[in-house]
Amino acid sequence: MQKIPLDLAAPGMKLAKPVTKSDGLVLVGAGVELTTTIISRFRASGVQSLTVQGRPVDLGDDGGNDLERIAGRLDHLFRKHGQDRFMVTLRNMLRRFFAERIAAAKAAEEAEAAAIAAAAEAAREEAEAQAAQNRIPLVPLVDDEPEGVPARPEVANGNGAPRENGR
Template sequence: MQKIPIDLARPGMKLARPVLKDGGMIIMAEGMELTDSLIVRLTNMKIDRITVQGHPVDMGGAGSGTKYAERMERLDVLFRRYGQDKWMVRVRDRMAQYFRIKAAAQEAKAKAVQEMELEAGQDGNGENGDEA
């Protein structure tokens, strides 16, 4: 089971937990397989994270150049005095998980924009070259 940003969701992934609305109403049931249209629907509903089965996304080094990755690196310094406090360790771990998810989403968004720019550049050059 892995919690991922909706930006990293892909068709074929299966939900490990139901997706809930703010009031607790179930939008999508556990075990549903994602499709392109379901991902778009979740995005339009402002759902930012989902929990999927398995570990389909490697988020270990995701977002290494993002502002969230920088924040994640600072956590050890910020929590250095609380190494023995189990509650503060839990807070630090939760914050690290949150920043890791946000960093992965930010990196995925940047890659998607870059790919779209490359495709737009190739389409423009390729059409002109084929016609000439």
């Protein structure tokens, strides 16, 4: 999941969270695939940013998420409080908190990728089953006459003339 400015939104991206106006009115729900029309309507409605699935845009943060960046800064933020037991305890609690959140975010991304792969596999299998169901089996035709020889009409007498009206 990545929050991006509207200017970087492109058709084909999927929303991870609903897009709302400043008054809380939901414009588009989560899971909707962006189109040029939707993006232009967001601009007209004053939307500044949106949250999309995955990390489709490189924002120059080396691929890391905000939680990892903040967790990496904890030691710097608490550098002057090494002797204060309360602050050391708080720093350790924050480390555990961010480690759990980072692990949960990674697990959610992996689960999302697995769900997408499973859905693609199910769609492929369904398409194959549908194709197999729509196929007409080829039944070999039995022909009594050799190829290229027309069928002979029944003959009444030995001269080879066809029967006419049952005579």
